[in-house]
Amino acid sequence: MPLHVxxxxxxxxxxxxxxxxxxxxxxxxxxPSLLHAQGPATPELPLPVHVLDGIDTSGVPITRLTGWRFLIRCADRAVAAAETMLTPDGWAFSHFFEGPYIGSTERALRQAETMPQPYQPRLLSVPGLYMLTLWLHGDCDADGATGHPAATDLLVPLAPAPPGIAAHRPHRVSELLPVLTHRVTPAPLLKAPA
Structure with a gap:
């Protein structure tokens, strides 16, 4: 099914x-890849970037929109990405970057295109784990800038993923989120014997 970007x-x-x-x-x-790109560079596939801030008392993920990421395509491939951020004066360009998440995002999007159910692609960052996922939201008509991951939505960890979490393997939010929150939650401090 096609993705609804x-x-x-x-x-x-x-x-x-x-x-x-x-x-x-x-x-x-x-x-370097953007500096040395041959031909025109065009922004494509805008994805809203949400950050996972935690889980509320009812188990619902708390997320917030931090910006929009565009893949920058030259000729037949994405060579970089551009990120924007919301400021008090409106949307502003933040920065260009390259690295493993560019190819990993493209791969995850191609993988999602082959799924039988349509999805709205977004990015979900888990800062405590230095992790980025492709968030496949089941409500294709939703505003990409709002909402939270539903239990039936899919998360596809992008490479490089944290140890023990397979990159490019889709997980239901209800399955992966408990693992992520357990890893992010600090262990209680042990008191020294008196």
Whole structure:
């Protein structure tokens, strides 16, 4: 089934296009693949980036939108990504970057396209584990900037994934979230014997 990619806010896309058109922004990005790209660079596949802040008392994940990420494509492949962030004045360009999450995101999106059920793709960051997942939301008509992972949504850990968590293996939120929260929760301090 095709993925239903949510539309990015127009101002967020404009900030990325402006940055791509600025030799200074591209040069200062220190992303060799973007600096040496042949042909025009275009932002594609805007994905809302949500951060997992915790779990409420009823077991519902607490998330917040931190920005929109665009894959930057040159010719036939993504060479970098651009991230935007919401400021008090509206959407602003944050930075360009490259690295393993670019190819891993593309791979996870291709994998999701082959699934029988349609999904809305998003990114979910788990900062306490230095982990990024492709969040496949079951409500394709939802606003990509809001909501929280439903128990039946899928999370696909992107490579590199934390030890013991297989990258590119889809997990239901109800299965993976308890594992993640257990790993993020600090162990209680033991008192020294008196």
């Amino acid at each position: 949510p539309p990015a806010p127009a101002p967020a896309l404009r900030t990325v296009l402006t940055a791509l058109g600025s030799p200074t922004a591209v040069k200062e990005a220190r992303t």
